[in-house]
Amino acid sequence: MSPEPAGMADRDGWDLAAAASNEGLWYFDVARDVVRMSPRTLELLGYHDADVVSAAGEVRRHVEARDLPMLQKTISSLVRGERTSIDVELRLLTVGGESRWALLRARARRGTDGRVTLIGGSLSDIDARKRKEMQLREDSRRDELTGLANRAALAEALTARIARLARRPGQPFALLFVDLDRFKLLNDTMGHAAGDALLLEMSERLRSAVSARDTVARLGGDEFVILLNEVAGEADVLRTAESLHEAIRPRVSVSGREVYITISVGGLLVRETPAKASDVLRDADIAMYDAKRQGGSRTMLFDEGMRRDSLRRLRVQTELHQALRHRELRVAYQPIFDAQERRLCGFEALMRWQHPTRGALTAGDFVADANENGLIVPLGRWLLNEVCAQLAEWRREHPRALPLTVAVNLCDRELADPDFAEGVEQALATHGIPPECLVLEMTEGVMTANMEAAIPALKHLRTLGVQIKMDDFGSGSTSLATLRRMPLTAIKVDQSFIAGIADSE
Numbered sequence: 001m002s003p004e005p006a007g008m009a010d011r012d013g014w015d016l017a018a019a020a021s022n023e024g025l026w027y028f029d030v031a032r033d034v035v036r037m038s039p040r041t042l043e044l045l046g047y048h049d050a051d052v053v054s055a056a057g058e059v060r061r062h063v064e065a066r067d068l069p070m071l072q073k074t075i076s077s078l079v080r081g082e083r084t085s086i087d088v089e090l091r092l093l094t095v096g097g098e099s100r101w102a103l104l105r106a107r108a109r110r111g112t113d114g115r116v117t118l119i120g121g122s123l124s125d126i127d128a129r130k131r132k133e134m135q136l137r138e139d140s141r142r143d144e145l146t147g148l149a150n151r152a153a154l155a156e157a158l159t160a161r162i163a164r165l166a167r168r169p170g171q172p173f174a175l176l177f178v179d180l181d182r183f184k185l186l187n188d189t190m191g192h193a194a195g196d197a198l199l200l201e202m203s204e205r206l207r208s209a210v211s212a213r214d215t216v217a218r219l220g221g222d223e224f225v226i227l228l229n230e231v232a233g234e235a236d237v238l239r240t241a242e243s244l245h246e247a248i249r250p251r252v253s254v255s256g257r258e259v260y261i262t263i264s265v266g267g268l269l270v271r272e273t274p275a276k277a278s279d280v281l282r283d284a285d286i287a288m289y290d291a292k293r294q295g296g297s298r299t300m301l302f303d304e305g306m307r308r309d310s311l312r313r314l315r316v317q318t319e320l321h322q323a324l325r326h327r328e329l330r331v332a333y334q335p336i337f338d339a340q341e342r343r344l345c346g347f348e349a350l351m352r353w354q355h356p357t358r359g360a361l362t363a364g365d366f367v368a369d370a371n372e373n374g375l376i377v378p379l380g381r382w383l384l385n386e387v388c389a390q391l392a393e394w395r396r397e398h399p400r401a402l403p404l405t406v407a408v409n410l411c412d413r414e415l416a417d418p419d420f421a422e423g424v425e426q427a428l429a430t431h432g433i434p435p436e437c438l439v440l441e442m443t444e445g446v447m448t449a450n451m452e453a454a455i456p457a458l459k460h461l462r463t464l465g466v467q468i469k470m471d472d473f474g475s476g477s478t479s480l481a482t483l484r485r486m487p488l489t490a491i492k493v494d495q496s497f498i499a500g501i502a503d504s505e
Contacts, residue, residue: 046094435465
């Protein structure tokens with residue numbers, strides 16, 4: 001039996017290899033304008049007839065319109081000799097209209113005149129991989145808890161909107177920075193699972209309060225940002241912010257308990273192209289913190305004065321850190337006299353700062369800033385230890401003197417600190433001070449704002465013997481029923497409460 005001609009064997013061999021391969025093979029006969037495809041290529045396009053031969057124009061209909069210009073440009077560069085091969089990912093349309101991702105590779109053969117006569121290559125099915133990549137990319141741009149856009153997606157949307165403003169001046173946009181008021185207290189009190197449920201509910205309410213063309217993102221914790229793509233002016237921004245307040249206001253049931261949530265909103269209207277997206281986010285954040293400083297549950301629009309004030313507070317924060325390290329803080333003791341006994345009975349401890357350039361500063365110059373940025377907690381611990389050390393020294397120097405008390409004022413951040421009571425106990429024990437010699441004072445507003453978290457700690461300290469006093473009673477709205485829940489040894493009545501008492505029936 002004579003062997004087959006070499007050409008026939010080669011052709012059959014390639015046909016067999018093409019049939020066995022998972023890769024689709026094809027070639028384009030340029031002169032005849034015909035594309036021939038292997039069975040696997042036809043299968044990828046949804047055909048079942050292995051003898052299909054199509055004109056190039058018919059094959060192009062299987063390339064999605066959005067990818068066709070790219071493919072034509074790439075093949076043209078191959079034909080012109082600008083490259084020796086091509087390797088592109090594109091979307092194909094099957095006979096049934098299904099879109100599938102494929103990887104197309106090709107090389108060209110040229111005739112003696114240098115013109116391309118044949119283009120051949122392969123087609124690989126990469127649909128599953130591409131869709132997984134796209135899903136992973138989409139997931140990476142979504143907040144895991146709420147499904148909202150995350151910080152990366154917001155930055156992308158914000159950058160695109162800034163570029164659009166640069167191309168089309170006169171079409172402003174706005175950013176709303178939203179923070180839930182007292183969320184940390186609710187989260188600590190009710191537990192993280194309840195906190196997550198609350199965040200989910202709030203995210204849905206925020207999303208429902210704005211247009212579908214706007215971007216709602218969660219940056220983390222209880223911070224949300226909304227990019228308003230189309231606004232006419234400040235009135236538009238304020239109206240949208242008010243719709244957010246209204247959406248959040250209705251009570252929500254979490255873990256069987258009904259809670260009311262309010263929000264602080266910082267707004268920024270962007271009319272001119274900013275340097276970068278982070279500048280826009282920063283200014284909206286500054287406005288939000290200004291809303292919080294004003295008591296929360298409100299909207300503040302950014303202005304340049306806020307940025308200057310923010311820089312000032314940052315400078316104070318940095319300098320206070322240095323003040324603790326360099327021992328620039330002092331304690332002044334204001335004497336308290338017993339009018340009936342006509343004797344000194346105690347002191348009130350007042351923090352002072354011997355600033356290296358600004359001189360002696362009173363607590364009013366820096367305590368509010370320290371409370372806002374959380375530095376009041378280490379400052380308060382420092383003050384407590386200084387007071388206990390001074391009491392111990394007085395007791396050693398005057399062992400026969402009547403015991404003195406020293407009152408220390410507390411801020412809301414200190415009361416919210418979970419280690420507050422332990423810190424007080426430790427300071428008393430370290431210096432050997434009887435608990436009854438220490439008086440903790442806080443205003444009515446500070447105590448009522450942190451009542452649920454503070455009462456257990458204050459009750460514990462009260463059982464030890466520490467005295468607890470409420471200052472400025474009558475300046476707020478504390479009821480007598482609420483007053484009974486608090487472990488107080490005394491209240492200091494605010495002057496406004498008794499003003500005119502001698503003249504009023």
